[in-house]
Amino acid sequence: MASVAIDMPLALADRREARISWLLAAPAILLMFLFILLPTLAVVILGFTDYELGYGGFRFVGFENYAELISDRTFRRSLWNTAVYTAIVTPVSIVLALAIALLIEAETRAKAFFRTVYFLPVASLLVAMATVWQFLFHPSIGPINAFLAYFGIAGPNWLGASGTVLYSLAIIGIWQSVGFNMVLFLAGLTAIPRELFAAAEVDGAKSWLDRFRLVTWPMLGPTTLFVTTISTINSVKVFETVKTLTEGGPNKASEVLLFTIYQEGFVYLRVGYASAITVVFLAILVVLMFLQYRILDRKVHYA
Amino acid sequence: MTSLSLGRIVRLTLLSLGALVFLAPYTFMLSTAGKAQSEIFSSSLSLIPEHWSYVENFSKALSRVSMTTLLMNGVIVCALIFIVQVVVAIPCAYAMAKLKFPAARLMMALVMLGLLVPIHATALPLYVAFDRLAVLNSYTALVAPFSISVFAIFLFLQFFRAIPDDLIHAARLDGMSESDIVTRVVVPNAWPAITAFAIFSVVAHWNDLFWPLVVVTNQDYATPPLGLLYFRAAEAGDDYGALMAATLMITLPLVAAFLLAQKRFVEGITMTGLKG
Secondary structure (H helix, E strand, O other): OHHHHHHHHHHHHHHHHHHHHHHHHHHHHHHHHHHHHHHHHHHHHHOOEOOOOOOOOOOEOOOHHHHHHHHOHHHHHHHHHHHHHHHHHHHHHHHHHHHHHHHHHHOOOOHHHHHHHHHHHHHOOHHHHHHHHHHHOOOOOOHHHHHHHHOOOOOOOOOOOOOOHHHHHHHHHHHHHHHHHHHHHHHHHHOOOHHHHHHHHHOOOOOHHHHHHHHHHHHOHHHHHHHHHHHHHHHHOOOHHHHHHHOOOOOOOOOOHHHHHHHHHHHOOOHHHHHHHHHHHHHHHHHHHHHHHHHHHHHOOOO | OOOOOHHHHHHHHHHHHHHHHHHHHHHHHHHHOOOOHHHHHHOOOOOOOOOOOHHHHHHHHHHHOOHHHHHHHHHHHHHHHHHHHHHHHHHHHHHHHHOOOOOHHHHHHHHHHHHHOOHHHHHHHHHHHHHHOOOOOOHHHHHHHHOOOHHHHHHHHHHHHOOOHHHHHHHHHOOOOHHHHHHHHHHHHOHHHHHHHHHHHHHHHHHOOHHHHHHOOOHHHOOHHHHHHHHHHHOOOOOHHHHHHHHHHHHHHHHHHHHHOHHHHHHHHHHHHHHO
16 A cells, blocks of 8 residues: 555656656657658658659659669669769778878877868868869869879879769868868777787787787777768768769769769759659668678677 | 987878878968969969969959858858757757656667768758748758757767766756756756767758758858859859869868867867767
């Protein structure tokens, strides 16, 4: 009897707290529903329709859009280009960021200076800096080719030739993302207990490389996993530089996923078809997240 | 230990060379913004302009697009987005972290799902809906989709979990309501998290081109990246002097803010980054 008497007001208090929780979370829930859940669901449904903005009706066409995607050369090109871009930018920007972070960490002075310099691109307006890169890459008046000419090398038409455009965009992508990764690595490095290095040295890890292999690298596991995930996802989302500098050209050599979605959906207004591409894009993000957390997770040594 | 060992010389050389490469775009931006058209086309590697044409190039850049409108729009949009995001996310994160919330696990699943879905994935239906509602070309269209930041909820959730329960119990015993607790106990304790999130949010939305490009066709609502795109379109030729002057003006605010508050900035990225 006594326990019931105590439980009752407690249950009441719990219910009161639950009600307050719902109230506090209500705006967030409503907005999540409106701007995340509903549109995500809508994009999946639209992918099965032939909806075009400006035309009244639409009908369900099943997997017709997806069938068209498979044979669409532009889409295949854009998928391939996105993969190539990601395969260049992600590993290079991670390795470079780690190298810079190790160099800065080992330095006693000027740490803040170098950190600022390498981080500056992250804080700069990418569209603006892309314009500057366009000048640097300019085939006849650009400083890069002028510099190469000093050594008797005839520089290519960086952004203007289909053979080099994707690599040029990748250079800009690497330049822009190294600083962000570097800061994360620096944070990871400072979190490694100094005693571990001392212990490794006592155990015979005399060279810098041994200490890196035995202590630094395993201890950076979680950071590296995180940096890899973020960098891959960001590379798959490349859009700004493509839209600003190349519009997918020349000859679709820099056509990437988001640019194709933008072009089909918001320029040609083929909402149904563009939605199907968006679903593919979303599926890629899901797979990436899943892969990195399932496969890489096992190789990571958590501190 | 400031002696110059061999290792240190190698390190400093590598870092300095890298720094030169990383700073090259800024160096050439500054230099080209001060060169006349003819000089840009003749000498590519000299950095100091023979004729100082800064005034000319800057006035050209200013007359082609309304730089003040662009920067104002950038500030308005980023500020609105940030304020709404924080006001919506804090109470929700507090309920999830500190109250007996029966749907807390479901909410967590929602947050995780939200982290996965970028604006690029939801843009098409949102665009169609905004078009139907006739709100394209407005601050509403620019701000609304970002009113909810699951990333903010996630970040604040991590932070609130660290606030001692005793502090909140004490506040309750003092007769404070839950909303009082949020505004007078939780928020004052959460400033580091709010600052970190502010940096993340402002950088993301100041730089965003995709969404403004989708919903804005009217120059009056152009944000800085979009404005620069218009400027480039208007600048059909290769007037790199004026173009560099414009990029300089548009890059400067955030770069200046970064240089002034860089310690916070880096801390913010580290903190939000590692927990994202």
